[in-house]
Amino acid sequence: MSQISDVKAPSTPRPAAAKTPVLEVENLSTYFFTRQGIVKAVDDVSFSVFAGEKLAIVGESGCGKSMTALSVLRLVPNPPGRIVAGRVLLDGKDILKVSEAEMRGMRGNQISMIFQEPMTSLNPVWSIGNQLSEAFMLHQNLSQNEALEKSIEMLRLVKIPEPERRMSEYPHQLSGGMRQRAMTAMALACKPKVLLADEPTTALDVTIQAQILDIILKLQEELGTAVVLITHDFGVVAETAHRVIVMYGGKMVEEATAEELFARPLHPYTHGLLGAMPHLDSMDGRWPEARRLQEIPGMVPALVNLPKGCTFAPRCSFATDECRAAFPPRVEKGPGHYAACWHSDRLYGGG
């Protein structure tokens, strides 16, 4: 039955124990070579995640956040796309350099991913049990029976009722929320070090969304997995992430802790985005109840043949010639708070 849980605690601070990040991405760039030109889907992206930490990558459609995750897993569609630069260190080892066979051994095992559309990411002709036990048999070399047993346990862990019965059911027999739980179970089956979640709740109703996020976070805490949550929903970011990265036009424009980002965004894009959202609460008076929402003029750019300079310049009210000439460097504007902008101070009346 449904219950009312206690007052929700704010996001716990980064675990102090971890010293080295479990996942480190350095200057990752993924380009697509198309007939129309080069699409810089991911351009010089760097971040790191510690064990047990939750990092959110947030941005609108076409900003490159999904492609970043796919690049980390080396699942970039190869004829048009390619990872052209950068390193991805999983526990210190550069997984961009390992062989494909070794990489396959890591996917689903040490680093796994949950996708947005559970219907298309679960194979419709195999039963849930089949797909789940496949992960166990592949990576942990268990016998079929052992794998089935572990699968039932996993289903129970993600709070699917009557897990034994569900094992023989097919994806279309489950609701969207159930499918997403099954996918979560598959992703966490081998207790990976890193979990990439690409918009896991976007296609779900809001009450189901709450359930799924709840499960992902509880499991993550239990297993100590690092989570990279990709989303466009700032609400989800605020409620789940320790740290946040904002992406625009394939580039990172801001990085900060969740509190810092919402309290004092230092990039005009982030600032504009937070002002463009209608708020259910008035955010402690920070975003006053304006009748008109703050608009960001223009549209999200097509990623092909981007002009040089800041990708946000065409839409930015603070843009100067300097901005159009070159992409601003990522500068630490505050403790742990980075922004790629020359005019951050003008956001709050300075400059």
Added chain:
Amino acid sequence: MAEGGTMVQASTASAPILEVAQLKVHFPILKGIFRRKVGHVYAVDGVSFSVGPGETLGLVGESGCGKTTVARAVMRLEQSTAGEVRINGHDILPMGKAELRPYRREAQIIFQDPFSSLNPRMTAGDIVGEPLFVHKMGNKKERLDEVASLFDRVGLRPSQMNSLPHQFSGGQRQRIGVARALALGPKLIIGDEPVSALDVSIQAQIINLLMDLQEKTNISFLFIAHDLAVVRHISHRVAVMYLGRIVEHTDKKTLFTDPLHPYTEALLSAVPIPNPTLRRKKLVLQGDVPSPIKPPPGCHFHTRCPYVMDQCKVECPPLVEVKSGHWAACHLRQPEAQAT
């Protein structure tokens, strides 16, 4: 019976533009070679509300609650099973095609998907001008002028009238949809999730556009959405639907600060809020939404309700005015209603 006797009234004193009374839409499920009726999908099961001039009524709920079906039924895009839909006082449900035609000019609709709501083979100008053509309004030159003015009103350049839909962005396509809806000068526009498929920065543009239009022309909106923050921003009154029925209906301020129905409570606490320092009570509902083919007896929500009582499993709670202007369908609140 889902409703109490009286219909929910609009907050304004003047006559409502739209009045919906006990609307039911049940889709028959046909199986077999002879298409026998084996059951029904109770998509809309007794819904009543009204929208006054210059007012926005937000209709929220999750998938399967029937809000889109309500919109389609009001626009006569779907066959209703029972009930009344009154536009400017006239019940349009029993009307034949010819009789219905003039009423088409009173109410129009905007759709969710900017990509499939425009005919890809027609120019933007033709799309917006088509309603004028169908209703034989003005000659060709007058129609062109009107289309240019509509483009202007929604923030598009008249020079774009000859472009095809795929040459516009999602937000611009939505503007074309708004222009098309405005062409006949309706008093009511139904928005079926008009901003759900847009990026946040574009959403803001369209929301502002709609609100500006309302300010200038006193047009009414029936705004259907699942995003509570957007609904709160744009609506005057809000109605919450669950599995084909309205469970709560009040003005927006009250709904978000003092919800009476447990489902509304759950909905509000499930919505993620972009404020990391906020502390609030979280009500996480278990289970999934039941199927509208076999809705639970009594109160539809009882299978997931944290306050469920025995009465809820057998008796369907009527929508009653618990406090002034605040309606809720819940047995828990019944005594309060009787007290007032």
Added chain:
Amino acid sequence: MSATVKNDAVADETGLGANGGLGEFKSDLALAGAHVKNRWQMAWFLTKRFPLGMGGFAVVIAFCLVAAFAPWVASQDPLSTNPGISLAKPSWDHLMGTDFMGRDLFSRVVHGSKTSLAVGFGSTFLSVLFGVLIGLASGYIGGWFDLVVQRFIDMLQSLPTLILAMAMAAAMGPSLTNTMIAIAVPRLPRMARIMRANTLYLRELPFVDAAKAMGMGEFRIALRHILPNSLAPLIVMASTGLGGAILVEASLSFLGLGVPEPYPSWGRMLSESAAEYVRTAPWLVLFPGIAISLAVFATNLLGDTVRDLLDPRERTSN
């Protein structure tokens, strides 16, 4: 419910106006990734990307021109017999030689193109026209009407072309029109089915709802909204079917069931000469045979290219 946020990036501006019938084609080109400024650039772009298809297109155009200007291309009368020069080898006087009756083969082949193309295009046109009408009505009206019409279509599809042609020849005597009908009828169901499938898909789309919401009549909706959006698969079907139609005409004429005597037909030319003269006067078999093969091959190439160009799966999304 899907809260998927769509890509808001704008499509490339192609710089083309959308006026005129070519506008739609241009928009399809734009979707296929072209950047063209005028007609010639478009032709050049197409040739670069689809060399085979453009080659086929050129050959088909050539055939059409030959058929249209047949009396000027072939100076000699295809029907006049001259037993004195029968079975003459190809020479400057008779580019393809003469047949057993002394008729100039070159002019017979040239005039034969008229027949083949007429029947090919004619039967394709008939099957498309009626297929579209039936499919559109069936898909849009639905219900029992759809059920009944679909069974009727099934019936039509089961009629073998050969038997139908024989029956028609027996009942009404062989003629150009009867041949066209005999070829068109068994092909009609395919067109009808495709049109129906398209209609079923399109009528659920929101822009059709919008048209209904503004009070548009059903008939106009079908014509203005459903039909134009079904053109692409129809064009594909028609162009790929053209080659087949030409081949079927040749086969029917070969069997004597197709176009009757005065009209020259490649198929009949083959049947008249294949058995008896293939060793002594091989040009009698070679040239008509090449003509048939070339025509069919070219139309098939064209059809493939049209399909590549217009098939929605080929389109790059925005």
